[in-house]
Amino acid sequence: MTVTLADVAARARVSPATVSRVLNGNYPVATSTRERVLRAVDELDYVLNGPASSLAAATSDLVGILVNDIADPFFGILAGAAQTAIGEGTSGRAGGEKLAVVCNTGGCPERELTYLTLLQRQRAAAVVLTGGAPEDPDHLTAMAAKLGKLSDAGTAVVLCGRPPVSGGAVTATLAFDNRGGGRRLTEHLVSLGHRRIGYVAGPTERTTTRHRLEGHRAALEAARAADAASGGAGAAGSAPEDQERLTIHGLYDRRSGYDATLELLRRDPGLTAVVAANDTVALGACAALRDLGLRIPEDVSVAGFDDLPFAVDAVPALTTVRLPLHEAGVRAGRLAMGREAPPPGGIATIGAELMARASTAPPRKDSPRTTIPISSGCG
Known part of the structure; x- marks a missing residue:
C-alpha cells in the first residue's frame, strides 16, 4: 500500500500541513517537531510524489x-x-x-x-x-x-x-587501530620507566574512547605482569583499581584536559606521566602542569593521540600517535x-604510528614529589 502524507502526519502526531512544511523546507518548524516528522518519514519509507517515486x-x-x-x-x-x-x-x-x-x-x-x-x-x-x-x-x-x-x-x-x-x-570501512595505538603509546612510557600514569579519556559513550583506553590498560597490565615476573612488586598504579582511580573521562577538548590533570594530581601527587585522549586534550594537560609550576617532561611527561598539525610545534613537541x-x-x-x-x-x-618527541622522558630519580601546589588561581 502506498504511504501518504496523511499517514506520515498521523505517525508524527502533527498536521499534514506541518509535514509539508518540513519536507519542503519553506517554513520554520520547531527542531523537535521536524525530527519527529523525519523519523516518521523514515519509518514509513515515504516518497514525496509520483515523479519522486519513479526516481526512488x-x-x-x-x-x-x-x-x-x-x-x-x-x-x-x-x-x-x-x-x-x-x-x-x-x-x-x-x-x-x-x-x-x-x-x-x-x-x-x-x-x-x-x-x-x-x-x-x-x-x-x-x-x-x-x-x-x-x-x-x-x-x-x-x-x-x-x-x-x-x-x-x-x-x-x-x-x-x-x-x-x-x-x-x-561499501567500505576504514577503521583506525585505536587499540594498537593506545597500547604502543603507553608501552613507550613504560619503557622509559613510568609506572604512575594518569589517563584523561574521552566521553564514555564513544567507541574511540573505549578502544584507546583498552590499549592503554593492556600495556599497563603487561607491564605489571612483567614486573612481577622479574621479582618486583608489580607496576605501581597499574592494578585494575588504580587504573580506574587514575582515569578521568571528559570531552575531547582543552578544558577537559586541564581540569582532569588537576584532579589526577590531586588523587596521586606522585604521577610521573599523563596520557591524553587526543592532542587537544593533551594541550590542556600541559597548561595545567605549567600553571602548577611543573616542567614537561622533567617533572611530568605528557602524551597525546592523533598527531594533529600543531603537535610537532607545541613546546615541548608533543609525543603522540599519528593517524x-x-x-x-x-x-x-x-x-x-x-x-x-x-x-x-x-x-x-x-x-597508528608512535611519534616519540620531547614531551616524554624517563621519570626523575631524585626526590619524588609528595605534594602538588594546586591553587584556585589556576586556569
Whole structure:
C-alpha cells in the first residue's frame, strides 16, 4: 500500500500541513517537531510524489560527510580530504561534479540519524561517516537499519575512522587501530620507566574512547605482569583499581584536559606521566602542569593521540600517535565515488604510528614529589 502524507502526519502526531512544511523546507518548524516528522518519514519509507517515486532507486549529485565537530581539527582534516577526493576527475559545468555537504552532528546520535534520513530523501550518491560511533545498542540497531535503506536505494556508504557495522550495508570501512595505538603509546612510557600514569579519556559513550583506553590498560597490565615476573612488586598504579582511580573521562577538548590533570594530581601527587585522549586534550594537560609550576617532561611527561598539525610545534613537541587523517579522508572519498575498489572483505584497518618527541622522558630519580601546589588561581 502506498504511504501518504496523511499517514506520515498521523505517525508524527502533527498536521499534514506541518509535514509539508518540513519536507519542503519553506517554513520554520520547531527542531523537535521536524525530527519527529523525519523519523516518521523514515519509518514509513515515504516518497514525496509520483515523479519522486519513479526516481526512488536513482541517486543525485549530493554526497554527505558526517562529522562530530567540524571545529575539531581531527574531523576538519578528514572532511576536507574526503571533499577534495570527491571532486577529483571533474571539470567544467555538468562535468560530473558532486556537491559534498558536511553535516555537523555535534556528537548527537539523534542528529546523526536525522542527517542520514535527509540524505536518503535526497537520494544522495554517497555518505561518508567519520569518527567514533556512539555505543548505545538502540542507536546501533537504528543505524544498521538506516544504512541498509541507503544502500538499497543505491547510496554508497563509507565509514572512515569508525568501527564496522553488521548487516553488510556498507561499501567500505576504514577503521583506525585505536587499540594498537593506545597500547604502543603507553608501552613507550613504560619503557622509559613510568609506572604512575594518569589517563584523561574521552566521553564514555564513544567507541574511540573505549578502544584507546583498552590499549592503554593492556600495556599497563603487561607491564605489571612483567614486573612481577622479574621479582618486583608489580607496576605501581597499574592494578585494575588504580587504573580506574587514575582515569578521568571528559570531552575531547582543552578544558577537559586541564581540569582532569588537576584532579589526577590531586588523587596521586606522585604521577610521573599523563596520557591524553587526543592532542587537544593533551594541550590542556600541559597548561595545567605549567600553571602548577611543573616542567614537561622533567617533572611530568605528557602524551597525546592523533598527531594533529600543531603537535610537532607545541613546546615541548608533543609525543603522540599519528593517524594518517588526510590519507584516510582521501581514500574514503575515492571509495565513495567508486574510484577505488573496496578492501578485501570491505574492511581495512589503518595503522597508528608512535611519534616519540620531547614531551616524554624517563621519570626523575631524585626526590619524588609528595605534594602538588594546586591553587584556585589556576586556569
